[in-house]
Amino acid sequence: MDTRTELPFEIRDYLRLDRMPHFLCPGCGHGIALRALLNAVHELGIDRDDLAVVSGIGCSGRLSAYIDANTVHATHGRPLAFATGLKLARPDLHVVVITGDGDCLAIGGNHLIHACRRNLDLTCLMLNNEVYGMTGGQASPTTAAARYTTTTPLGNHEPVFDACKLAEGAGASFVGREVTLQAPALKNLIREAIAHPGFAFVEVMSDCTEIYGRKNELGSSPEMVLRQKHDVRPESYGNAVERPFRPGPWRTGVLAKNERAEFGAAYRAHCRAHHGGGPGDV
Amino acid sequence: MNAVVRPRNLQGNRACALAAIEAGCRFYGGYPITPSSEIAECMAAELPRVDGVFVQMEDEIASMGAVVGASIGGVKAMTATSGPGFSLKQENLGYAAAAEVPCVIVNVMRGGPSTGLPTRPAQGDVMQARWGTHGDHPVIVLTPASVMEIHAETRRAFELAERYRVPVVLLYDEVLGHLVETVAAPADAGASATRRFASGPADAYQPYRPGADGIPDMARPGDGYRTHTTGLIHDEDGFPTQAPARVGAVMARLLGKLDAHRDAIERAECVDCGDAEVVVVAYGITARAAARAVAEARARGIRAGLFRPITLWPFAERAFAAATRGARRIVVAELNAGQLALEIERLAGRERVGRLNRLDGEPLAPAAVLAAIADAAGATGER
Ligand SMILES: Cc1ncc(C[n+]2csc(CCOP(=O)(O)OP(=O)(O)O)c2C)c(N)n1
Numbered sequence A: 001m002d003t004r005t006e007l008p009f010e011i012r013d014y015l016r017l018d019r020m021p022h023f024l025c026p027g028c029g030h031g032i033a034l035r036a037l038l039n040a041v042h043e044l045g046i047d048r049d050d051l052a053v054v055s056g057i058g059c060s061g062r063l064s065a066y067i068d069a070n071t072v073h074a075t076h077g078r079p080l081a082f083a084t085g086l087k088l089a090r091p092d093l094h095v096v097v098i099t100g101d102g103d104c105l106a107i108g109g110n111h112l113i114h115a116c117r118r119n120l121d122l123t124c125l126m127l128n129n130e131v132y133g134m135t136g137g138q139a140s141p142t143t144a145a146a147r148y149t150t151t152t153p154l155g156n157h158e159p160v161f162d163a164c165k166l167a168e169g170a171g172a173s174f175v176g177r178e179v180t181l182q183a184p185a186l187k188n189l190i191r192e193a194i195a196h197p198g199f200a201f202v203e204v205m206s207d208c209t210e211i212y213g214r215k216n217e218l219g220s221s222p223e224m225v226l227r228q229k230h231d232v233r234p235e236s237y238g239n240a241v242e243r244p245f246r247p248g249p250w251r252t253g254v255l256a257k258n259e260r261a262e263f264g265a266a267y268r269a270h271c272r273a274h275h276g277g278g279p280g281d282v
Numbered sequence B: 001m002n003a004v005v006r007p008r009n010l011q012g013n014r015a016c017a018l019a020a021i022e023a024g025c026r027f028y029g030g031y032p033i034t035p036s037s038e039i040a041e042c043m044a045a046e047l048p049r050v051d052g053v054f055v056q057m058e059d060e061i062a063s064m065g066a067v068v069g070a071s072i073g074g075v076k077a078m079t080a081t082s083g084p085g086f087s088l089k090q091e092n093l094g095y096a097a098a099a100e101v102p103c104v105i106v107n108v109m110r111g112g113p114s115t116g117l118p119t120r121p122a123q124g125d126v127m128q129a130r131w132g133t134h135g136d137h138p139v140i141v142l143t144p145a146s147v148m149e150i151h152a153e154t155r156r157a158f159e160l161a162e163r164y165r166v167p168v169v170l171l172y173d174e175v176l177g178h179l180v181e182t183v184a185a186p187a188d189a190g191a192s193a194t195r196r197f198a199s200g201p202a203d204a205y206q207p208y209r210p211g212a213d214g215i216p217d218m219a220r221p222g223d224g225y226r227t228h229t230t231g232l233i234h235d236e237d238g239f240p241t242q243a244p245a246r247v248g249a250v251m252a253r254l255l256g257k258l259d260a261h262r263d264a265i266e267r268a269e270c271v272d273c274g275d276a277e278v279v280v281v282a283y284g285i286t287a288r289a290a291a292r293a294v295a296e297a298r299a300r301g302i303r304a305g306l307f308r309p310i311t312l313w314p315f316a317e318r319a320f321a322a323a324t325r326g327a328r329r330i331v332v333a334e335l336n337a338g339q340l341a342l343e344i345e346r347l348a349g350r351e352r353v354g355r356l357n358r359l360d361g362e363p364l365a366p367a368a369v370l371a372a373i374a375d376a377a378g379a380t381g382e383r
């Protein structure tokens, strides 16, 4: 048993310190998301030995390597597929997926909708920085209207995905969104998501300061984070934001939650009901 | 313990699924495709009986990903497909090769390219099975030629995958997949090789430090090792490296790790090769026609022989050299435009090698192989 869970949260306890310094750019929002995740894991008292973190490919995908747990850096877009196999084979593990907006919504979109539909007990953190950070700043399915990226030199003309609506529509039994500006709220949301039995989708509004921020003259990283105030409409604050710069008021907080049957447990119960005698019983 | 042989009449695909379970497979992730679907159907029915998990994923990319994930979890895992799905699995198959995650991939071949001839047999994936994923990588490919052998080679596939931490492809065609034959093998001979899990102190453990046999022990999540698994080129500690000296060393071990074990991996059958003037090289369903053709050629006084690779890759070079030492002509018979022929030409020299190919969705008949043998024998100037 991991006794450190009784002590106050100390991020170093959950990091592979020999992997430091990390590779994130100064001010990158992904680091705040990582801290929130580890803090949530701490508060839940999850033993690092029983935690598996599966990530995709991207700046977001690189985070798994820094976490002192069982970590898998999968292929681009496929961390949910890897995690589905891992969790079904090993229901005893807590399995958290870290993915990016490109990883999760573009190349991995099909896996997302089916993970939502199945409702296997996974926690999926999608770090949405509106861009392909890792590959040098190309447009993603969440790049906001008129934003400049290396593949939208005239400004983005493609419509934007609302990942939370997608996840809810596809059947995820827990859906939430939070901005990195609200780090404690983000931690609490992730904590609730991990504790939720079923597929939990959390969209983290992150910032790619170095590539996206610069190209769009969004200011320093603190300025970018403070801007998030204008992006969102927290569920508990009503509709107070005047001028959202992202296209549409992004609702934050827990956006959907239900107690739909968890896939793994339901599958096992279903099998037992038919083959009650266990192995070898025909 | 239980040596009772219980003969069963089984369809090839069903024999494959049952053998997998007997070998200890407890996870199947799949996506339906003719002519492989019976494997998924059998797994869906049988795995729940042994507390295993069957999941039909949203596509072949996902099924291969799920298989890799389950295997990282410490559970023997398998998927099955045919040509189009095999193409989709390639990226994650390469991940398994790079991260050394044991898994078994069955490809019941149909005609291609593209949607091709979904219900007709072919052997067009010989090269895809070897080189389908990008980059240099180790892989083992097995090609059984009967239902009984599908059963045996499926079990061996798990054995090899777990022992050498490598993806193993089981390659056979539509005819064998749907053929019903008798399988006489102990149904409960006990699971094959279990994985060599890491043991000992966690702080001394290096996930990719090879053991005496060149293969590293694999950590099981939950056992306290907290390792990192990645498809990036990684050092012995499991973390990415780009240092040329390390990358060179790591790749050399990865690509060479099967070399020391080729005797255990390679399997081939030689029929009448000792004095053969003409040796037919054939595998899978084609080898059955070839065996009959060789027998008939012998009856007509032609000194013919058959070399049948059961392990297709790595190719059984030494057994092949021995089998064809005295042969003046070699005929490679296959249901493609000449894929294994390329390897045979490389080994035996182009002058010695002839090709017999069929691409119209029908298997090669013994008469066609016999004619090719007679031709080749004529070319040797002997009768
Ligand atoms: C199959 C495949 N296609 C493309 C790539 C190149 N690639 C790497 S990361 C990435 C996008 C990452 O964007 P996102 O998921 O938003 O992550 P971020 O870097 O922004 O955190 C792409 C396209 C790849 N690695 N694999």
Ligand code: SF4
Binding pocket: A023, A024, A025, A027, A028, A029, A030, A059, A060, A129, A133, A134, A207, A208, A209, A210, A211, A212
């Ligand atoms: S490129 Fe963007 S997303 Fe990637 S580490 Fe830098 S700031 Fe973060």
Ligand SMILES: [Mg+2]
Binding pocket: A058, A100, A101, A102, A127, A128, A129, A130, A131, A132, A133, A140
């Ligand atoms: Mg991104």
